[in-house]
Amino acid sequence: MSTSWKAGIPAPSDDDLNKCVACGLCLPHCPTFRVTGKETASPRGRIAAMRAVSEGRAPVVGDFTVMTDECLSCRACEAACPSGVPYGRMIEAARAQTEAVRTGPGKAKRRIITGVIARPRMLRAAAWGIATAQVLRLDHLLPSGLRMATPRITFRDLRTPLPQAAGEGPVAMMLVGCVMDVAFRPVHQATARALVRAGYRVVVPDRGGCCGALAAHAGEIESARTLARERIAQFEDADIIVVDSAGCSAHMNTYAELLADDPEWHARALKFETRVCDAVQIDAPGARLIEGRVAVHDACHHLQAQGIGPEVRRTLRQAGATPIDLGDGGRCCGAGGLYAALEPEMAATLGEQKARAIISTGAPVVAVANPGCAIQIRAHLEALGSDVEVRHPLEIVD
Numbered sequence: 001m002s003t004s005w006k007a008g009i010p011a012p013s014d015d016d017l018n019k020c021v022a023c024g025l026c027l028p029h030c031p032t033f034r035v036t037g038k039e040t041a042s043p044r045g046r047i048a049a050m051r052a053v054s055e056g057r058a059p060v061v062g063d064f065t066v067m068t069d070e071c072l073s074c075r076a077c078e079a080a081c082p083s084g085v086p087y088g089r090m091i092e093a094a095r096a097q098t099e100a101v102r103t104g105p106g107k108a109k110r111r112i113i114t115g116v117i118a119r120p121r122m123l124r125a126a127a128w129g130i131a132t133a134q135v136l137r138l139d140h141l142l143p144s145g146l147r148m149a150t151p152r153i154t155f156r157d158l159r160t161p162l163p164q165a166a167g168e169g170p171v172a173m174m175l176v177g178c179v180m181d182v183a184f185r186p187v188h189q190a191t192a193r194a195l196v197r198a199g200y201r202v203v204v205p206d207r208g209g210c211c212g213a214l215a216a217h218a219g220e221i222e223s224a225r226t227l228a229r230e231r232i233a234q235f236e237d238a239d240i241i242v243v244d245s246a247g248c249s250a251h252m253n254t255y256a257e258l259l260a261d262d263p264e265w266h267a268r269a270l271k272f273e274t275r276v277c278d279a280v281q282i283d284a285p286g287a288r289l290i291e292g293r294v295a296v297h298d299a300c301h302h303l304q305a306q307g308i309g310p311e312v313r314r315t316l317r318q319a320g321a322t323p324i325d326l327g328d329g330g331r332c333c334g335a336g337g338l339y340a341a342l343e344p345e346m347a348a349t350l351g352e353q354k355a356r357a358i359i360s361t362g363a364p365v366v367a368v369a370n371p372g373c374a375i376q377i378r379a380h381l382e383a384l385g386s387d388v389e390v391r392h393p394l395e396i397v398d
């Protein structure tokens with residue numbers, strides 16, 4: 001568990017830091033190390049920097065901030081580490097430290113993005129603006145990194161209603177979310193139908209509500225805590241809480257950690273976490289038989305954070321499809337929450353690598369269960385002139 005650094009701001013704990021024996025076995029699994037070859041862009045280097053800050057040998061501003069900003073939070077290092085170093089919570093605590101002292105345009109950019117995402121009405125208004133700009137091709141005036149990181153939003157998506165309550169059985173309440181709500185409602189529709197096929201009564205809140213993952217990844221810790229409390233209160237009556245975004249389900253399973261300093265909410269968060277269920281974990285028969293090859297991109301927040309991977313393949317096989325692995329060891333696509341908008345060069349390198357791996361399978365469609373990955377992969381496939389379709393696994397079998 002993170003210890004407090006300044007009032008209310010966590011920091012990597014000594015226990016967590018001391019687990020790292022600097023063996024370097026995580027280095028070949030780290031995307032930023034593979035691209036740069038630099039120790040400062042590796043998990044071992046970042047942990048050493050956290051230790052230097054913790055011991056007062058280095059300031060938070062400067063190199064430490066650069067090193068943490070360049071990390072994707074993909075947690076491939078955590079999955080590979082034989083010593084059980086909990087890197088995910090360490091980097092989130094390190095991000096909270098850097099955000100506590102960050103000033104200038106970088107701070108403003110993060111505040112604006114996370115502020116809009118946390119407010120459903122403001123986000124929907126922004127989404128209409130993005131859709132209009134994309135129709136008029138005004139988005140081409142944006143720097144290419146920012147354009148690639150912006151979701152493709154159509155007026156049809158924005159007019160798609162949320163799923164209606166349906167089915168009989170235990171109550172499955174769906175997270176409407178933020179980016180999922182404005183750009184991926186067809187995924188919500190497919191998820192709701194899968195839940196009915198699986199024997200649940202589907203209940204959908206009538207408006208969006210962010211889980212706080214993007215705020216937490218950006219180090220906006222108080223905003224992340226506020227959103228966690230809102231979601232816990234919103235889902236009190238659910239038998240299960242169904243989440244069709246890998247990044248959101250992974251984050252919602254860390255609410256107790258996030259609210260560790262608040263006994264009442266910590267206890268509620270522990271109960272909440274037992275009911276969180278990623279949509280691909282629901283054993284729902286496919287709505288139709290589909291034949292053919294489907295490439296599978298494993299989102300880091302599925303594979304590395306939750307060990308989810310076989311479930312996506314099982315879902316596709318049940319419907320008759322042949323899932324195809326990408327053969328890149330599940331490497332991060334470079335989306336990383338707000339990463340693609342904030343670190344466009346590294347994100348572009350990794351996005352192009354991922355798109356090429358997908359194209360090389362020869363499959364006409366790729367299963368992607370996270371909105372950030374879907375936005376990033378779709379943009380890079382299009383940039384390479386590919387017409388491979390990007391779909392959530394439940395949309396494919398719907």
Ligand code: SF4
Pocket residue numbers: 019020021022023024025026027043044047077080081082083084085
């Ligand atoms: S994080 Fe784990 S694998 Fe990486 S250097 Fe430390 S102990 Fe070794």
Ligand code: SF4
Pocket residue numbers: 029030031032033041042043046070071072073074075076077078087
């Ligand atoms: S989270 Fe990903 S990018 Fe960051 S150090 Fe670990 S493997 Fe590297």
